[in-house]
Amino acid sequence: MSAGTEKSNSYNTIAKSLHWLIVALLIGQFAIAWTMPDIHRDTKPVDLIAWHLSTGAFILLVMLVRLGWRLASTVPPAPANLPPLLQLLSRAMHVLLYGMLIVLPVTGWINANARGWTVTLFGAIPLPALVATGEKWGRQTGNIHQIVAWVLLGAVGLHVLGALYHRFVLKDALLQRMLPGEGRG
Ligand code: HEM
Numbered sequence: 001m002s003a004g005t006e007k008s009n010s011y012n013t014i015a016k017s018l019h020w021l022i023v024a025l026l027i028g029q030f031a032i033a034w035t036m037p038d039i040h041r042d043t044k045p046v047d048l049i050a051w052h053l054s055t056g057a058f059i060l061l062v063m064l065v066r067l068g069w070r071l072a073s074t075v076p077p078a079p080a081n082l083p084p085l086l087q088l089l090s091r092a093m094h095v096l097l098y099g100m101l102i103v104l105p106v107t108g109w110i111n112a113n114a115r116g117w118t119v120t121l122f123g124a125i126p127l128p129a130l131v132a133t134g135e136k137w138g139r140q141t142g143n144i145h146q147i148v149a150w151v152l153l154g155a156v157g158l159h160v161l162g163a164l165y166h167r168f169v170l171k172d173a174l175l176q177r178m179l180p181g182e183g184r185g
Pocket residue numbers: 026029030033034038039052053054055056057059060101104105106107108109110111112119141142143145146149
């Protein structure tokens with residue numbers, strides 16, 4: 001494929017930057033989530049737990065910006081030689097990933113508020129409470145939050161396998177359209 005064709009067939013610089021920023025933030029966020037202490041009734045939101053809350057709030061902010069950018073900009077078309085079913089699956093996976101990356105922080109936020117914790121952005125800007133302290137269903141969102149985190153991990157695994165399938169089996173240029181280089185915003 002010529003350089004000129006690749007250029008228009010690539011995600012723009014902002015879309016790429018936001019994609020890889022989210023990947024980096026998620027690696028940090030899962031590392032924090034799995035190292036932070038178990039949360040009980042009288043646990044205080046300090047140290048690693050505070051980091052989990054504010055990193056999660058930042059992920060939500062970045063995802064909202066990313067969603068806005070995604071809806072406002074054009075994205076490269078699915079590779080023409082890809083069977084329609086795979087095109088559909090790949091688009092559905094992208095929608096699922098966006099959805100989970102919004103549902104996950106929001107359920108965490110609700111659970112934090114139900115525990116009486118204030119969620120802050122960058123540990124400094126307090127965000128409004130989504131539910132009242134002690135709210136019963138707000139407490140249950142903690143379980144949903146944990147389940148969605150595992151489903152997200154599984155979905156990311158399939159997504160990465162898909163990218164590697166393009167790179168090493170189909171040997172097309174799909175991976176390159178999300179890598180630095182060609183393509184401009
Ligand atoms: C995309 C961002 C997020 C990811 C990937 C994530 C991931 C996780 C994971 C894996 C756990 C389970 C930890 C364990 O096994 O013990 C967890 C727990 C928790 N997270 Fe998050 N989280 C995110 C965002 C947030 C946000 C924004 C908040 C609050 C503002 C939050 C609040 C919590 C709370 C309160 C728990 C404990 C839930 C419970 O034990 O009932 N999370 N998170």
